Amino acid sequence: MKKLFFPGLFFLSLLGSATYGQVSDSVRIKNISDEVMVNSGAYANLRYLCKQIGPRLSGSANAQKAVEATARMLREAGADTVYLQPCMVPHWVRGAKEAGFIRQANGQKYLLRLCALGNTVGTGKKGIDAEIVEVKSMAELQQLGNAVKGKIVFFNIAMNPTYIRTFRAYGENGVGRRAGPAQAARYGAIGAMVRSLASNEDIHPHTGATQYNDSFPKIPAVAISTADAVWLSAALKKSNKLTGSFTTNCMMLADAPSFNVIGEIRGTKFPKEIITVGGHLDSWDLAEGAQDDGTGCMQSIEVIRALKALGIKPQRTIRAVMFMNEENGGRGADAYLEAAKKNNEQHIFALESDAGGFTPRGFGLDMPETKKDKIRSWSSLFTDYEGNEMVNGGGGSDIGPLKKIGAALAGFMPDSQRYFDVHHAETDTFEAVSKRELDLGAVNMAALVWLVSEYGL
């Protein structure tokens, strides 16, 4: 037995020295994982953000409360410095709750579960009332052309259920919400109803920004629940012609002052090389903004907390950023880039978490191939933590601008099955988040940020 034992040890020690870096890295990452899975503050912080503050649309009083709360959380996490970075943000308000209905053949009104799309104009108190015309694609709208004049266009574009990763459907099938109202206006429509961009069928409308086109009138636009979209489409099939009405009371006010919230651990060897890890702090006004994107913010703060708790002194500067105004403007992201330029900052890497706090699958990489190769070479270090898929693409809208100054970008990629059930709807609550899933995301994010801080890219 001993005869076998010693050669075994010898072999192991050779192996150990050959791959010393990786063995040591794997131990360090296990330390990070244990620290997060046992002592994470992310879930309690998320509860505070969702339940004590709640919805926090840019320009709102709640957004300011969220700024103050996350600055406090970053200080409690042990960040070396915490500061606010000013930015002006659009200030859209929903006003009184919206209402709308369809006149049924039997004379009764079918009340729609609806909400104004973000950044839209209101209808005025009298609302709008017109025939409903359904389209299932932008091509169909184009074909109808001026036939939609004076009418309300109903964009009934469902998220494609056969796409296994739901962000693909969100991209492709989101055209109705993003560009539908502007295109309907091009042909003279007076309003737009958009099927909620949701992966499930329920009664909750999902808001989200729409983009007007300055060449056409700005027309009022609402999202209706998926259940109502299914009902309305069936009703339109049965009836020659249906009319309906909706009233929205939203408006765009003057830009308001706000902030990104930033907390740093200063690098010991290369303090000028900056690694950003972040999410966005604003949420839609209808939702607690738990999965979108309270989780990304709380995970970013947890990265700081875990590294500090373990006494890890990163070689490069790690900066957790709560970006303001991702939902309806991106002004926080712009301000972050401008400040980086002004201060001649050297941004080597940025990681965004804005796809929910679900169980990790990996990271999307948007950077030159040589840097991707380096990150891919670490992939096996993530296997035990479920986040070892290193795929092309990724990044995110808040870190996107940093590409202009040479930052390598990565997007945290959690499982995507449940995200669009709650995204931008009142169902995006604290209760929709699993503590273990949230923390496991933070483990993978902290591990990647730590590896980059140790080895550069």
Added chain:
Amino acid sequence: MKKLFFPGLFFLSLLGSATYGQVSDSVRIKNISDEVMVNSGAYANLRYLCKQIGPRLSGSANAQKAVEATARMLREAGADTVYLQPCMVPHWVRGAKEAGFIRQANGQKYLLRLCALGNTVGTGKKGIDAEIVEVKSMAELQQLGNAVKGKIVFFNIAMNPTYIRTFRAYGENGVGRRAGPAQAARYGAIGAMVRSLASNEDIHPHTGATQYNDSFPKIPAVAISTADAVWLSAALKKSNKLTGSFTTNCMMLADAPSFNVIGEIRGTKFPKEIITVGGHLDSWDLAEGAQDDGTGCMQSIEVIRALKALGIKPQRTIRAVMFMNEENGGRGADAYLEAAKKNNEQHIFALESDAGGFTPRGFGLDMPETKKDKIRSWSSLFTDYEGNEMVNGGGGSDIGPLKKIGAALAGFMPDSQRYFDVHHAETDTFEAVSKRELDLGAVNMAALVWLVSEYGL
């Protein structure tokens, strides 16, 4: 451009013929995926099972309703034959709701959220009342030995949060529930309180079976909620001595008749080679049994439905089995094996889904290496559907007995982060299940079952 185009086509066609089988398999699996993701009946069936029937412990009237309902579902799914396979099951009943409390230092009672463990004896109407002694491991109990005589042992063994895959903690840290009461009785304890075997901290007690040892008295045993376990442990630290009481009204009745529910598609080429895919139909009496294991049953029925809907004629016989009595006896599994032996059935493969209807990660394989190699060679076919991890281990308690007659075993392996939040508790409801996650599991299960039906093992 054309110059490049034709060689490209030529190359593709060569590649096509070289890997014809795989290309064709990937198309077939895409068909299965599209069929399930668009037309699956699993979610609606699960709603019926959870909301129209609900808890369905072996021997209960609800268990019989579930037998009838799933037989109907299998017929509606298009199974060639549907039949019931008789088995006798233990008939444990909870009786009137349990109660219990701890006497606090201030004289007030702290009411515990508790439930009797499955298969335990009741306390009698007067309940039991004694000093509480906490242990955090079986070793600690052994050390105390006869010092627990006449007392209630509080097994405060938390699920280890640092284990990323939660089944590992369930295995290791479940010893208190499974063997604690018997071992406490060995040393003369009169009752046991077990910290709920749960991955989260909340107020819901989680039941589950405990195993008495015939050499020692059968003592009453309850699970208390994790929140109460945390409270009680802290209270015991502050106080020299605490007493408490609980009353349970459960009892084991005479064995009752019940059934496994079976639906088959008969194989076209090798009808005698049987592939089993199943879950268990019984649930604990406190829970709707959605994730445990309504999902596994509904996925197994969906395998049948999807193959039939696509007109796929499998070469080998595919049998969906709803096993009865997994939770507190395993009698359905025993009956299934006995029938297989009696009928000289040739069981080549069995797949169990009893780890929840969460997003797939892959399959655990329990079979000879050559068969594992064959399944691993298909792994890339599962990548697009999130289920491509083919790991060692797996199987499941209902298909386990089939190993004796040579079946290769596999366990569907979904993400494990949320399972033990709800497992065996009243929070295991239909609402805890995501439609897309459930269906995506069925996609992977159907794909694996179809591959085995096509190529054998």
